Amino acid sequence: MPENKNKDYLNYIDKTAPKSPMLKNVLLAFLIGGLICVIGQLIGDFYQKICGLDTDSMRTAVSVTMVFLGALLTGLDLYPKIAKHAGAGTIVPITGFANSITSPAMEFKREGLVLGMSAKMFVVAGPVLVYGISSSVVVGIIYFLYKVLIGG
């Protein structure tokens, strides 16, 4: 029975695969993710209090700056080194979004600047944009109908 064989194999894998040290992973994700947000807060306070940006511009400026830092640290091969320990702590912040674009862009440069680097840079960011922008359109439709029907 191939099904049984499969089950035995999966059981075997479960028993022999090293247990991922989940508590340690979660703690590191918490610490490093939190730290990246604190850096974002520092940059935001700088833009708001020293450069005098309003809140909306400040938030955009923080995103742009964090994206730049994420891309630069990826280029210098530092971000992957932090990510090895931090897991989601480096994936979830917007620096991780920058990393997810920069990393395949570098990787596929050897396949050409158009169909290599520029096409492959969206391998993770593409889905994020597809679902993000589509969600925003859905939110917009619901909000528009809500305003028309209820007059909010």
Next chain:
Amino acid sequence: MQYLNAFWVGGLICAIAQILIDKTKLTPARILVLYVVVGAALGGIGIYNKIVDYAGAGATVPLIGFGNVLANGVKKAVDSEGLLGVITGGASAAAGGISAAVFFAFLIALIFNPKAK
């Protein structure tokens, strides 16, 4: 105080993602997609801005904040432009982050080569 709030809220959002990765075998790309959609939904019903008020960058730096920016943008555009805002609002509000990500990734990838593994 704002720094402490940014730390623990941002950290918690990342820790939840780590638990999802460890427990459900969701890939990082799926986590990012999930977070953007959740952010757009929470932004759509107007809850997430309250978390942003409390945690500052702890709420805006994680990718949920990107979804929230998309939702806030589309609502603002519907207020000012009506139906057309449904299409233009989200991407306009997120334009800074998207353009920065594309351009800086392009620039960095031109300058740096991947490390040999």
